[in-house]
Amino acid sequence: MARKPAEQTVHPEAIIEAAATVFRRKGYHGATMAEIAAAVNLTAGSLYHHFPSKQDLLIAVLATGLGRITREVKMAVEAANSSPAETLRRIATIHIRSQIDNANIAAAVIFEGRALLDVPDVREQFVAQRDALEALYRQVIERGIAGGEFRPVDVGIFVKALFGALNWVSVWYRPDGRLSGEEIAREIADVFLAALRCPPDRASLGE
Amino acid sequence: MARKPAEQTVHPEAIIEAAATVFRRKGYHGATMAEIAAAVNLTAGSLYHHFPSKQDLLIAVLATGLGRITREVKMAVEAANSSPAETLRRIATIHIRSQIDNANIAAAVIFEGRALLDVPDVREQFVAQRDALEALYRQVIERGIAGGEFRPVDVGIFVKALFGALNWVSVWYRPDGRLSGEEIAREIADVFLAALRCPPDRASLGE
DNA sequence: CCTATAATCAAATCAGGATTTGATTATTGT
DNA sequence: ACAATAATCAAATCCTGATTTGATTATAGG
Numbered sequence: 268m269a270r271k272p273a274e275q276t277v278h279p280e281a282i283i284e285a286a287a288t289v290f291r292r293k294g295y296h297g298a299t300m301a302e303i304a305a306a307v308n309l310t311a312g313s314l315y316h317h318f319p320s321k322q323d324l325l326i327a328v329l330a331t332g333l334g335r336i337t338r339e340v341k342m343a344v345e346a347a348n349s350s351p352a353e354t355l356r357r358i359a360t361i362h363i364r365s366q367i368d369n370a371n372i373a374a375a376v377i378f379e380g381r382a383l384l385d386v387p388d389v390r391e392q393f394v395a396q397r398d399a400l401e402a403l404y405r406q407v408i409e410r411g412i413a414g415g416e417f418r419p420v421d422v423g424i425f426v427k428a429l430f431g432a433l434n435w436v437s438v439w440y441r442p443d444g445r446l447s448g449e450e451i452a453r454e455i456a457d458v459f460l461a462a463l464r465c466p467p468d469r470a471s472l473g474e
Numbered sequence: 475m476a477r478k479p480a481e482q483t484v485h486p487e488a489i490i491e492a493a494a495t496v497f498r499r500k501g502y503h504g505a506t507m508a509e510i511a512a513a514v515n516l517t518a519g520s521l522y523h524h525f526p527s528k529q530d531l532l533i534a535v536l537a538t539g540l541g542r543i544t545r546e547v548k549m550a551v552e553a554a555n556s557s558p559a560e561t562l563r564r565i566a567t568i569h570i571r572s573q574i575d576n577a578n579i580a581a582a583v584i585f586e587g588r589a590l591l592d593v594p595d596v597r598e599q600f601v602a603q604r605d606a607l608e609a610l611y612r613q614v615i616e617r618g619i620a621g622g623e624f625r626p627v628d629v630g631i632f633v634k635a636l637f638g639a640l641n642w643v644s645v646w647y648r649p650d651g652r653l654s655g656e657e658i659a660r661e662i663a664d665v666f667l668a669a670l671r672c673p674p675d676r677a678s679l680g681e
Numbered sequence: 682c683c684t685a686t687a688a689t690c691a692a693a694t695c696a697g698g699a700t701t702t703g704a705t706t707a708t709t710g711t
Numbered sequence: 712a713c714a715a716t717a718a719t720c721a722a723a724t725c726c727t728g729a730t731t732t733g734a735t736t737a738t739a740g741g
Contacts, residue, residue: 299727
């Protein structure tokens with residue numbers, strides 16, 4: 268009962284996915300190496316042949332998640348020979364699809380990033396990449412405002428609100444839910460695009 | 475060096491706040507009783523005179539947070555002799571103010587709720603209260619749609635998006651930030667109210 | 682076939698941390 | 712002032728879980 272035949276060797280990606288799954292359910296500190304290992308049919312000790320530590324496992328999960336979505340969004344923004352509105356709708360859809368297709372890893376990015384707050388090195392890296400993603404959105408909004416297609420909103424706040432709504436999807440989405448990922452993406456995109464086209468209803472501020 | 479004079483006895487609220495602070499920084503599993511205790515000048519063992527276990531401490535934190543915000547929002551909804559738009563703006567503002575004034579507890583509600591997923595009893599309670607809060611929002615939106623004041627959105631998705639944006643505030647808000655809580659609340663409320671008044675920009679769905 | 686390397690496992694290490702225990706001191710009501 | 716009660720602390724328990732260690736077996740290259 269030693270090494271499995273080549274067919275069954277575990278790929279790093281499988282371990283990362285397994286780790287993300289356990290992290291999501293238990294949180295970083297609550298997750299055990301044994302549990303992660305079991306998810307890929309290994310023992311705890313064997314994991315150390317693939318990753319040097321639990322912390323590195325988390326780092327890999329976060330890097331994978333942020334890298335994936337940033338790459339996809341970036342591509343869409345740069346390929347954009349389309350209007351800001353179309354671009355925004357497209358990247359929001361990509362964002363949500365990514366959240367849904369990689370729900371475990373996405374949730375880890377959102378919830379477990381802070382577990383690295385004490386490792387300055389890694390934190391910088393993480394925060395930088397997160398900001399880079401945010402900057403992509405910011406850029407699209409600003410382009411739209413400059414071109415007069417969007418009303419002038421507070422870009423900082425707007426993007427935070429948008430991120431909140433998008434990221435939250437990975438928290439509540441269920442594959443067997445009422446709506447498909449595409450439908451969800453459309454509804455949410457509708458909300459934010461409408462907000463960018465219409466003047467605020469300051470009347471509701473009260474008498 | 476035994477009991478402190480009455481002046482200095484710790485109130486449960488102080489412990490709850492301290493626990494929330496540590497939970498926020500380290501996560502439930504990452505937090506130690508010693509650390510929480512130290513935050514109120516106690517030793518780990520002494521905490522057990524106030525709360526029977528770490529888990530009960532978390533339960534108290536969550537109950538406090540959810541209870542507070544639900545109470546406030548509920549009051550605003552029921553007192554509403556005002557339009558749905560005004561009501562929505564008001565409760566969103568209350569929600570954000572609550573997130574900001576109780577950032578530690580609010581963050582715990584958002585991030586640590588899942589640590590109780592395995593205690594069925596408590597989970598039901600928690601989920602029920604969370605749903606109750608969501609229902610309040612839902613109710614206001616539905617009223618607005620019925621009255622023709624809002625366009626017909628998918629209420630389920632809309633509320634999730636709104637919650638995502640509102641809850642996210644406790645993640646990124648910094649007291650020394652560029653905008654005040656009121657300004658943030660107004661901007662975010664503007665976004666969602668605009669979305670409820672304006673038809674979606676389906677043109678941006680592409681050619 | 683033989684050797685180096687990669688992957689595994691079971692079992693040991695070792696530390697940290699929740700919870701208990703037993704003793705001690707304030708406070709309060711009488 | 713006395714007894715009961717509340718709050719504390721320091722030190723002991725005890726378990727869990729990350730990481731190490733040593734041995735074992737498969738695979739790949741020569």
